[in-house]
Amino acid sequence: MNKKLYILFVVGFFCTAFYGSKFGFLDFPEHFPIVVYNLEKNPLTQEKINLGRALFYDPILSKDGTISCASCHSPYNGFAHTDHELSHGINDQIGTRNAPPLFNLAWQKSFNWDGAINHLDMQALAPLNDAREMGETTDSVIVKLQNSALYPSLFMAAFRDSIVTGQHFLQALAAFELTLISANAKYDKVKKGTEEFTIQEFNGYDLFQKNCNSCHTEPLFSSYELANNGLPIDTTLNDYGKGQITGVKADSLLFKIPSLRNLKFTHPYMHDGRFKRLNEVLNHYTKGIQHNKTLSEKFKNPIVLSSNEKTDLIAFLLTLNDSEFVFNPDNKYPRDILSNAK
Amino acid sequence: MKQFFLFTFLFFTYSICAQQGISQVKFNVTVDEKPLELGKSYELLENEDSITFDVLRFYISDLQFIHNEEVVNKSKKKHILIDLEKPESLQIAINEYAGNFDKIRFTFGIDSLTNVSGAMGGDLDPTNGMYWTWQSGYINFKLEGRAKKCPARKNEFTFHLGGYQAPNLVAQQVELNINKAEKGFEITLPIDKLLSQINLTDTYRIMSPNHEAVEMSHLISSMFLVENL
Known part of the structure; x- marks a missing residue:
């Protein structure tokens, strides 16, 4: 009997030890791929x-x-x-x-x-x-x-x-x-089946999959690769991205592809913040692409979007805003730890 | 009587060696065949220049004893930072070994896998001044000093050699043949020989992974010598 109690105690101890360890803190979303971090x-x-x-x-x-x-x-x-x-x-x-x-x-x-x-x-x-x-x-x-x-x-x-x-x-x-x-935007809820896209958002999702998904791959909304997206060089900065680091010509003007989640909160856009509004970003992709040697092959065929389509696409992009993440109190300034120390 | 004491002493030494085997490998860095002193001004004839070394640190990884092409013993730590400011870092602890070996093998630098494995401690802690901050990667070899002929500001030369991605793979494997019958051995890096092969008037700064870093690393790795005691 005592032995059983002892075993129960030991098992219980290990359960509490593991409960709330890495899985408790990192709530990996089911629709996300396997993590890269070890x-x-x-x-x-x-x-x-x-x-x-x-x-x-x-x-x-x-x-x-x-x-x-x-x-x-x-x-x-x-x-x-x-x-x-x-x-x-x-x-x-x-x-x-x-x-x-x-x-x-x-x-x-x-x-x-x-x-x-x-x-x-x-x-x-x-x-x-x-x-x-x-x-x-x-x-x-x-x-x-x-x-x-x-x-x-x-x-x-x-x-x-x-x-x-x-x-x-x-x-x-x-x-x-x-x-x-960030995995609790409207998009994620649609994926989980607890919410539905409006018709406009759905049309935008369709356009997104045809025109954007190859680089801004869902559900993270980035492949996190580096690419040249055809931005003309800003001569006040002369920033050549990866090429500046490696000194290799093929790396010139490559920048990391950002996620499209939380765009409402993260403007302005691009590595140098040159675009204030999403409209400007879409206009770049439809008529601003500058062709040069390292331009991503994904732009071989031009992106064509009517102004209605741009509106639909933006409606979809707004479903990637995750207020639950942005206003999550667990991520904020740790008043209890830092102000006690002062 | 004298001979008796000498004999006893030699026998005593021999038996300790026989029982204990080798438990460390000593590295030396020399100028004019004498241990390098940081901060001292050397008149180097081959360079026709006076040269002062201020910083010298480098990594040695996977130090192994080889016998008939098989690994028979290795260092206790996988990665070892040798820092001339810390003389004790020149003594590398190995698993105690009394068997045969005919070769010493080590990597001069840090392998690529370690370079992409996140924050590590001890000799690999990024606070050792051997990790770049503007891009990831260990500095395998750091030599800083001053030479009258060096045209840089304050006559300073700076060699920070690193790079873990092709084509700029800077880490080099070193193999040194060794005769175990000798009493013991030390591994020496004659750093003045490196400078005699560099023209400090035009090569005085390498601070990123590039072709020059690979070349210089290759050059240094060919300069390690085994010296029997």
Whole structure:
């Protein structure tokens, strides 16, 4: 009898241990593909996510303590920087690119507009060390975190080690970012069968599948590959995307294909934020494509859309707005953690 | 009497060696066949220049002992950061080994798979100053210093060699034949030999994965020597 109780206790213990571990925090949508991120190397726990969330919202990461990740990746903007063509950094500096929105990162294989970052863990190093963004050095941030009143105990809770390391710092940030999942837009509800498209949205969906889906592949609404979408070069920036990183001609003007989810919250559009409205984006695809050597083959046949069709297409694109994600309180500034420390 | 002590001492040393085998491999970095001192100004005759080395760090991976083309022993850590500022990093711990071997094999740098595997700790922690931030990837070899003939600002030369994607695969495999009958061995990188093959007046800055980085990495990997003690 005692033995049975003991076994029951042990089984119960393991059940509670596993309940709410990686599957509890990451609610993988059933209609999404398999994740790219290797969760076995960085298993998610609530403590790690809490730490990552605090780091994400804490301006301690920037050189002068004025800029946090959330400064340019605001939760209310789908973690992008609404109304800013190019994002801001310390000392009122302006960068060269539009801050991309952050969601569904577990499904992405490269990061930054030029795809120069090969893993979510390593992405934060780029803005952190960029002189125009956070202007810091990784080593200095580690020292600041170690010497703070708040962080050693948060690292202890997350990693059973109060010594702050670069690895743990980056893994915690990634852990929080992995929880930013947008999968509750009207489109998703239609897929689950709990809502229906209007006729206009349905027509737009049809047009989307014919004209856009090969690059902005559903259900993530991006293949997350890099491509040249025929934007003329902005000579004030001379940004050649991936080509700038690799120095390879075939990579010139390749930029990462963004998701079409949450467009309502993430304007302006394109890597340099040149288009304020979706209409301008559609006009680019129907009559603005600039043909050059690296232009994506997907534009071999021109995209033709009547103005009614454009309206229908936009109606469909608006079904990809996910207010539940954008206003999810779990993703917001962690007042309870950060204000207690001040 | 003297001879007796000497004999006893030699026997004692021999028996320790025989019992314990080898438990570390020592690396040396030399200038003029003497251990490199960071911050010291060297008059290098071949270069006709005075040169100071300020930073030298590099990665060694998968250090293996080979016998008849089979791996018989390896280093305890897969990736090892050698940093001239930390003399202890030049001693690489291996699993204790007393058997035969005829070759040492290692990778000079970090393999491609490790480069795409996310944040890692210890020698691979990105705070070691050996990871790029504007793009992903480890810096396999970092050499910074000053040379009078170098036309860059403050006469500084900067070589950050890395790259894990074709065609700029910078990591190189090194194989060194070795005669185990000797008392022991050390692996030496004569860094002055590298500079004697570079013209610092026009090659003084490599800081991204490119053809030059591959070439220089290839050159360095051919310079490792085994020195018997």
